[in-house]
Amino acid sequence: MYNIPCKKCSGKGVIPYFRHVNGGECFTCNGSGIQEVSKDEYSTHLENEKFRKQIEEKGNYVIYNTENDTVEYFKTEKDAVSEYGNFYCGSYGGYSCRVFYKHKHIKMNVNRGGNDFINACRQQTLIDKQNKQKERIKILNGWLKKAIENKKHADEIQELKIMIKEAEHKLQKI
Ligand SMILES: [Zn+2]
Structure with a gap:
């Protein structure tokens, strides 16, 4: 078996919301903060972690350029604006996103930990x-x-x- 941080309590072992019940000890991991998972779940966990770290390093404002299929990341909205100018709220591919007035082929979305927008x-x-x-x-x-x-x-x-x-x-x- 493989160990990952407990999904229920994020590896903390306690759930503050349930502090009044048994000191808030997490039922899923019995307070250990560790969860046993299968090999498949373990590799999914590593994959997600890798993605999360990438986003953290690059910034979670993700930009997609529909003209040349490139992806770019910015740490703040201000950084993106200083590069591409002002934007308006539009949509693309079924997602609401920000579109830059001067670069309509560039779409920006705030990344929430998945590759769905891209x-x-x-x-x-x-x-x-x-x-x-x-x-x-x-x-x-x-x-x-x-x-x-x-x-x-x-x-x-x-x-x-x-x-x-x-x-x-x-x-x-x-
Ligand atoms: Zn737990």
């Missing part, structure tokens, strides 16, 4: 890219339709068909 942003960026490409295919198809209607030269029609094929191929690869 993952949601990445997902949204892909959807945006797909939609953009679908729009492009639609436009090309419109051009093709017009070219056929106007009895344009066969080469021009062929050229458009190739462009559409390429665009569809690109969409599949996103």
Whole structure:
């Protein structure tokens, strides 16, 4: 078995709220502050700890750049503002976030100990890219339709068909 700090009392052995019951001793760990867990739970614990320490070192204001898929951290909101200027409250990928007026592709969220915001942003960026490409295919198809209607030269029609094929191929690869 593996030992980790008790999740209920955060390894303190007591829960202040229950001080009136048995001195507040934690029932989960019997006051030891230690909890026995399986190997899987232990590695999850190490993983979370690693992430928590990273956040602590880097700062918990996480910034995602939708243009080049980069992540940046700031310790305070002031630090972020001095770098990117003022922001407004917006949303991205289903998360409310702060968007910078001068850099609309940069989204900021306060990290609460998970990677959810960044993952949601990445997902949204892909959807945006797909939609953009679908729009492009639609436009090309419109051009093709017009070219056929106007009895344009066969080469021009062929050229458009190739462009559409390429665009569809690109969409599949996103
Ligand atoms: Zn405990």
